[in-house]
Amino acid sequence: MPNPTAEIILTTSRHMGLVAITHGERYQQANRALEEAGFARLPNGASTAPLTDPQAARRTASALVHHAHAHGATITTSTRPYLGDFGTEIAARLPGTWSAELEIYSHPLWQEDLWPMLWEAGEMYRALEDHRIPFASVLKNGLGTELLLIERPGHRSGYLLGALTDREQEDPHDDPTTPHSIVLPADPGLAARAIADTFLPAHRRALHHQDLNNVLRALERIREEHQTLQVIKESGRYSDGIPLRDSRLIGGMERDFADHAWLSYRAVLEHAPLLLTRCRPAATPWPEDTAALTRLREALAFSQDAWDEWNDLRQELYSIPRTLPAHEWSQVRGQLGLAVLPAIETWLADSEAFERQARAAVPGGPAALSAPTPRLLTARPAPLPAPRSAPAHR
Structure with missing residues (x-):
């Protein structure tokens, strides 16, 4: 049986400087290493340290290496920018009003919480099956549409976007309406265009x-x-x-x-x-x-x-x-x-x-999605007449 792990992923943010995300069965020990090294904890569970002062940044990095070793945590430097920033930049470019929130799945079991909500049978599904996904960005439009954005595992660049749903659903592999995830480029403008022009219309058709x-x-x-x-x-x-x-x-x-x-x-x-x-x-x-x-x-x-x-x-x-x-x-x-x-x-x-x-009437074209209220059906016309006689096929 493998030893429990404590891992720290380091990435950079244009707004916050150095960002650290912990994961593994012993992620709490990795969090203690970050705290002792002087990192500040964010509400979403990530930790940050400024990079504005080069000397202070070097001292923080040296302290992190020391405390991580003391707590048995390993450090990995990501080749990609902080996913929280990337998700926010995409959300700002999508049609309508969207928000993005980074979710962290520090313990491996927490990743399992995504399965009931995932409406996907493509690469995103396989990524969750075969890889550890320590964090993801959830994009929401406030009207019932939620999208899951993750770094594409097994690749040095690129991202995956798939759909989330709170609807009851069949096995996504057996349901022909299931939308498939798409690969997004690293440029937030191009990524947002791919979502608006390709994924959202396909998702809307799938809902229809x-x-x-x-x-x-x-x-x-x-x-x-x-x-x-x-x-x-x-x-x-x-x-x-x-x-x-x-x-x-x-x-x-x-x-x-x-x-x-x-x-x-x-x-x-x-x-x-x-x-x-x-x-x-x-x-x-x-x-x-x-x-x-x-x-x-x-x-x-x-x-x-x-x-x-x-x-x-x-x-x-x-x-x-x-x-x-x-x-x-x-x-x-x-x-x-x-x-x-x-x-x-x-x-x-x-x-x-x-x-x-x-x-x-299957819808198409780049449009923000909306969810109908279950309480409002239609404008009320005159009372319904008595039912007609049953047709031949009944």
């Missing part, structure tokens, strides 16, 4: 496809259960062919369906509004889909009260130390599902038009 897939998967789950329920109601038999003993059982089945349908329909309420704003039927080969999209927007508006009630209830329960029992949650979901059943049936009926229009 992920939202669309979430909606389509939700509708498919609802459709399957809806078809099963319709067959049972029409035939008077369970799906395995056994006759119903009592027709009153249908009521319970409808409540169960409404419960399950609401769980899936939430994905439609959360992701479909933004997708619909991008749809332009007149610019596609299917301008006749305009009427279907109007019905879908009306269905979302019809669902607004139930969506508000759901979010208010969840917020209320999160703010108190108790939660509803499982069967009461089921009743709540069932009631909400029954309330929006006309809207759900509209979405099932017009899902094909929605899919082709949303696929034709």
Whole structure:
């Protein structure tokens, strides 16, 4: 078993002078060496020493070598400037308002915290798998977009940029919507241009496809259960062919369906509004889909009260130390599902038009990303009419 390590990486900053970052299982001993050598600790965990006075800088360097040896820490001099500066310089050049914050993963286990957030299946993924990443810069635009910037391991220059997300996601290798990291040059202006012109548009398209897939998967789950329920109601038999003993059982089945349908329909309420704003039927080969999209927007508006009630209830329960029992949650979901059943049936009926229009509306071009609020669906039109008869494919 290898001996625990204590390492110090030295780099330079135009604003702060000498910057030291510690890592390894015994990183705290490396921090003590820096403290005893006269380095000042920053809030992000890095340490600095000025370089304005050459003689003082030489004394600090000599003291660091001495104290690092005393504490069993090794010193490595980086060939690249301080990543915190590079991230800030990129953020200042990106479209919109961006910030950059250096994160330090001194203990090797801390690097593992990046895995649940990483939305990436390219070189960045392999870098985290195969290399120690002691620090990274996280770029944020304040609207839900977060990017991870690291020094490209195994290379003397260049950087890697990948996407972070707080969304639930599948294995990035199995999800075709997963965006891939890109290699950035050492010049912050060129790096920012590559992000704005290449990575952000690709990331925006990936979000569009992920939202669309979430909606389509939700509708498919609802459709399957809806078809099963319709067959049972029409035939008077369970799906395995056994006759119903009592027709009153249908009521319970409808409540169960409404419960399950609401769980899936939430994905439609959360992701479909933004997708619909991008749809332009007149610019596609299917301008006749305009009427279907109007019905879908009306269905979302019809669902607004139930969506508000759901979010208010969840917020209320999160703010108190108790939660509803499982069967009461089921009743709540069932009631909400029954309330929006006309809207759900509209979405099932017009899902094909929605899919082709949303696929034709994949966004592109250099634009800052924004995250839609889950509480606002669309402007409320007139009340939704009674549901139409089920189409042939249902």
